[in-house]
Amino acid sequence: MSSMKLVGRSTIRLGPVSIVVRHRPAIVAAALSAVLVAVVLLALCVGGTYVTAADVLATLSGAETGYERLINVLRLPRTLLAVAAGAAFGLAGALIQSVARNPLASPDVIGVTQGAGLAATVALTAGLGFGVLAPLSLAGGLLAAVVVIWVGSKHGLAAQRFVLAGIAVAVIVKSFTQIIMLAAPAIDAQRAQIWLVGTFAGRGWDETAMIGATLLLALPFLLWASKATDTTALDDDTARGLGVRVTARRVVLAIIGVVLASVATANVGAIEFVALVAPQLARRLTRTERPPLWSAALAGAILTVLADWLGRTAFGSYQLPAGVLTAAIGGPYLIFLLVTRRKAS
Amino acid sequence: MRYSSLHLEVPMVKLARRRGAVITAAVALLVIAVVASLAIGARPLSPGEVLTALFHPDDSPAATVVLDQRLPRTIVAILVGAGLAVAGVVMQALTRNPLADPRIFGVASGASLGVVVAISVFGLASLSQYVWFGITGALIAGLIGFLIAQTAARGREGNSPVTLALVGAALDASLSAVIYGVLTTNAQSFDQYRFWVVGSVAGRKMDVAMQVLPFILIGLILAVVIARGLDALLLGEDLATGLGHRTGLVRFAGAAVVALLTGAAVAAAGPIGFIGLAIPHLVRPLVGNDHRWVLVTSMVAGPILLLAADIAGRRITDGELPAGIATALVGAPLLIWLVRRARTVTA
Numbered sequence: 001m002s003s004m005k006l007v008g009r010s011t012i013r014l015g016p017v018s019i020v021v022r023h024r025p026a027i028v029a030a031a032l033s034a035v036l037v038a039v040v041l042l043a044l045c046v047g048g049t050y051v052t053a054a055d056v057l058a059t060l061s062g063a064e065t066g067y068e069r070l071i072n073v074l075r076l077p078r079t080l081l082a083v084a085a086g087a088a089f090g091l092a093g094a095l096i097q098s099v100a101r102n103p104l105a106s107p108d109v110i111g112v113t114q115g116a117g118l119a120a121t122v123a124l125t126a127g128l129g130f131g132v133l134a135p136l137s138l139a140g141g142l143l144a145a146v147v148v149i150w151v152g153s154k155h156g157l158a159a160q161r162f163v164l165a166g167i168a169v170a171v172i173v174k175s176f177t178q179i180i181m182l183a184a185p186a187i188d189a190q191r192a193q194i195w196l197v198g199t200f201a202g203r204g205w206d207e208t209a210m211i212g213a214t215l216l217l218a219l220p221f222l223l224w225a226s227k228a229t230d231t232t233a234l235d236d237d238t239a240r241g242l243g244v245r246v247t248a249r250r251v252v253l254a255i256i257g258v259v260l261a262s263v264a265t266a267n268v269g270a271i272e273f274v275a276l277v278a279p280q281l282a283r284r285l286t287r288t289e290r291p292p293l294w295s296a297a298l299a300g301a302i303l304t305v306l307a308d309w310l311g312r313t314a315f316g317s318y319q320l321p322a323g324v325l326t327a328a329i330g331g332p333y334l335i336f337l338l339v340t341r342r343k344a345s
Numbered sequence: 346m347r348y349s350s351l352h353l354e355v356p357m358v359k360l361a362r363r364r365g366a367v368i369t370a371a372v373a374l375l376v377i378a379v380v381a382s383l384a385i386g387a388r389p390l391s392p393g394e395v396l397t398a399l400f401h402p403d404d405s406p407a408a409t410v411v412l413d414q415r416l417p418r419t420i421v422a423i424l425v426g427a428g429l430a431v432a433g434v435v436m437q438a439l440t441r442n443p444l445a446d447p448r449i450f451g452v453a454s455g456a457s458l459g460v461v462v463a464i465s466v467f468g469l470a471s472l473s474q475y476v477w478f479g480i481t482g483a484l485i486a487g488l489i490g491f492l493i494a495q496t497a498a499r500g501r502e503g504n505s506p507v508t509l510a511l512v513g514a515a516l517d518a519s520l521s522a523v524i525y526g527v528l529t530t531n532a533q534s535f536d537q538y539r540f541w542v543v544g545s546v547a548g549r550k551m552d553v554a555m556q557v558l559p560f561i562l563i564g565l566i567l568a569v570v571i572a573r574g575l576d577a578l579l580l581g582e583d584l585a586t587g588l589g590h591r592t593g594l595v596r597f598a599g600a601a602v603v604a605l606l607t608g609a610a611v612a613a614a615g616p617i618g619f620i621g622l623a624i625p626h627l628v629r630p631l632v633g634n635d636h637r638w639v640l641v642t643s644m645v646a647g648p649i650l651l652l653a654a655d656i657a658g659r660r661i662t663d664g665e666l667p668a669g670i671a672t673a674l675v676g677a678p679l680l681i682w683l684v685r686r687a688r689t690v691t692a
Contacts, residue, residue: 104511109511109514151681151684151685152684160507161684163507163511164444164507164510164684165681165684165685167449167510167511167514168444168680168681168683168684169681170514171448171449171514171618171680172673172677172680172681175618175670175673175677176673178539178542178543178670179543179670179673181539182539182540182543182667182670186536189536189539190535190536193525193535193539197522197525272518272522273518318529318530319529320526320529321525321529323522324522324525324526324529325522326522327518327519327521327522328519328522328523328526330518330519331515331516331518331519331520331522332515332519334511334514334515334518335493335512335515335516338493338508338511338512338515339493339496
């Protein structure tokens with residue numbers, strides 16, 4: 001490690017545990033946390049009815065303000081769900097982009113989100129109920145990932161081919177989703193369509209708990225495996241020389257990424273582009289080689305809360321699902337990335 | 346991908362003979378497909394009854410069903426199939442990308458957005474009013490995609506299929522979001538939309554065929570006019586210019602062809618996918634890479650595929666499975682095969 005630059009890092013030791021903290025990413029993560037708190041407060045205050053920040057805080061702490069229903073029942077659950085789902089998407093994107101070593105390999109570009117969406121559409125239109133929605137979506141996301149790897153792996157898992165395979169699988173999966181939408185009765189189809197685009201309206205605690213539990217479950221694996229995202233900045237041989245079990249850690253990270261994306265999709269729908277954009281934003285802010293996990297999760301949460309808030313406030317009497325806004329903004333951002341990518345890789 | 350000199354080993358005489366055989370067989374197949382399309386349905390007819398209805402029309406139920414329902418739908422399928430197949434050939438040549446297809450590259454989404462805006466925002470109901478919106482949408486989406494891909498490709502490893510496909514995917518996602526946003530403001534449009542968006546020729550009447558006919562015809566003729574230029578483009582910019590081809594003009598005309606054909610086809614039948622992708626790949630191994638032959642053969646092969654898909658949809662389910670779904674079922678394995686094939690990507 002002697003050749004590595006140690007400037008800008010501190011080591012925190014707590015008994016046997018030591019954590020290396022790099023200063024810039026830590027500052028960025030702190031700043032993003034502050035922004036997230038501000039954005040959440042904004043989403044709670046501003047809507048059809050304006051509530052002052054003081055009243056919001058009073059309501060949250062249990063005081064009788066007359067806004068209990070508006071804040072605690074309507075705005076808080078969907079906002080917290082947006083935080084959880086956004087964090088899950090951002091984290092999933094950072095993990096898959098790191099493992100694939102390609103800034104474009106995010107679960108929504110390579111078909112994982114669409115796979116989960118197809119499975120969920122089946123569940124919704126077949127009247128299977130919300131109980132099986134999550135496990136079925138998880139299966140769909142994993143299956144799509146397996147297909148993408150199979151299609152892309154003929155001549156080694158080159159990053160380019162992997163992305164291309166993902167696009168192909170995504171196009172195909174979307175076609176099948178349309179087939180199912182067509183066979184369904186109009187009312188189910190419309191419900192499935194709104195769900196597919198991704199929305200937080202009328203949802204809250206149950207879904208937040210499900211995503212939160214998945215995030216918590218993923219945490220120990222992340223801590224064990226996250227060394228691999230650091231070392232993917234090195235080449236494989238160097239990392240192995242340092243004693244890192246590169247392949248095992250990569251596989252674990254990829255699985256966590258797919259699981260997070262699928263569980264989030266199962267609960268809030270196929271909100272596109274958060275998983276792609278959030279890690280890129282975080283990477284640009286921290287100026288690191290690979291997307292930093294904490295900041296990616298925070299950036300994902302901020303973007304998703306903003307998308308939901310804009311969707312319900314910015315279009316007059318029309319409420320647009322959050323997924324419409326993330327796609328309308330994320331698509332051009334992806335194009336921007338493609339146009340300016342000359343320096344990368 | 347390079348359009349390698351795959352078929353140059355075939356002696357020219359043999360190739361010429363094979364081209365003749367291929368085009369003859371294709372025309373024969375098309376005739377069979379047309380007769381089948383007129384004969385098969387909820388009320389099956391014999392080929393004899395179909396011919397009687399066509400050439401000696403009377404007031405019989407057979408003549409009514411053939412002339413009023415199946416004939417218009419068949420003509421629309423022929424126009425749309427030919428238009429999408431040729432749009433695919435021209436897109437693949439212009440981008441030098443084997444994955445180019447109006448649907449994958451977002452051009453069909455542009456046309457869809459145009460049609461959706463025409464219906465929801467301007468309240469236009471008839472095709473003759475919104476066909477222009479479809480073409481304009483296709484043109485704008487195609488131009489944006491083209492410009493972005495050119496910018497992205499500059500200074501890197503040239504014209505990467507991955508970059509183009511990603512630009513298409515991004516464009517498609519953004520446009521779909523806008524389409525959905527527009528539809529949200531007009532709730533009852535959604536039920537119509539979900540049937541339209543998969544692509545179908547069911548229930549199209551003669552006026553639909555007549556309204557898109559001029560656009561498709563102009564597009565097809567223009568494509569044949571620039572065929573030699575498309576051949577030259579595949580040699581590379583420098584060589585093509587050296588041979589005296591005005592590459593800028595060819596590209597401009599090619600873009601117009603794609604917009605006209607995709608816009609008109611989408612307006613008539615919805616964004617039917619995979620025909621533009623599949624037909625060029627099926628046709629090139631048969632007739633070689635000369636675009637005059639690829640284009641003419643595609644004009645016959647595209648309608649065969651779409652008619653076959655439409656007929657299969659009528660036969661498989663009683664509820665009329667739309668043709669766009671049948672083409673997706675055929676196109677999906679092809680797309681996977683193309684990606685898995687070694688030559689597609691120089692990674």
